[in-house]
Amino acid sequence: EDKVVQSPLSLVVHEGDTVTLNCSYEVTNFRSLLWYKQEKKAPTFLFMLTSSGIEKKSGRLSSILDKKELFSILNITATQTGDSAVYLCAVGAHGGKLIFGQGTELSVKP
């Protein structure tokens, strides 16, 4: 059975901290790994990763994939209160399936 597991499930930090969110997966016919941010509405796309070892960056956010060990991390540096959200990891598989993890709820305190 396909499975995507995120950790931690929740996290409370203070502004300026750096956080690392984890995503491990066991998915047949892996095609890609995607990260989304959700703030009480529809998820918004952050990154898509298909190759191991190539870091994707967007401002203070970065992500990398390890296809041998079957995991990905999402880093957020110098966190701000606006980073507070649920971060979702999803794996795209053959046939257009997208399998989500449970999400990590990040709360950034001033």
Next chain:
Amino acid sequence: NAGVTQTPKFQVLKTGQSMTLQCAQDMNHEYMSWYRQDPGMGLRLIHYSVGAGITDQGEVPNGYNVSRSTTEDFPLRLLSAAPSQTSVYFCASSYSIAGQGSGYTFGSGTRLTVV
């Protein structure tokens, strides 16, 4: 504006009623999916489609039907609503398999309550 349009945004049903959640996209995406989101459980795949006339079941298909008669539309039908189907439902679409490129585009969601 281009995107994924879901209707209605909110709905209250009585147990046993049926209804259809509508999803339409105008981006000529081949891949469309339906998800439900419950607290602490992320998004779970209900049904998905790789093109007009082709649908398949996801993780939690029981109690739901779909059809894909056109590229643009992918309605989700609840056959006989149950309280366990109270959830937020998202429709998503993608240009290519597994969301390559800009990932899947999500609709704004339908909050369904079954009493």
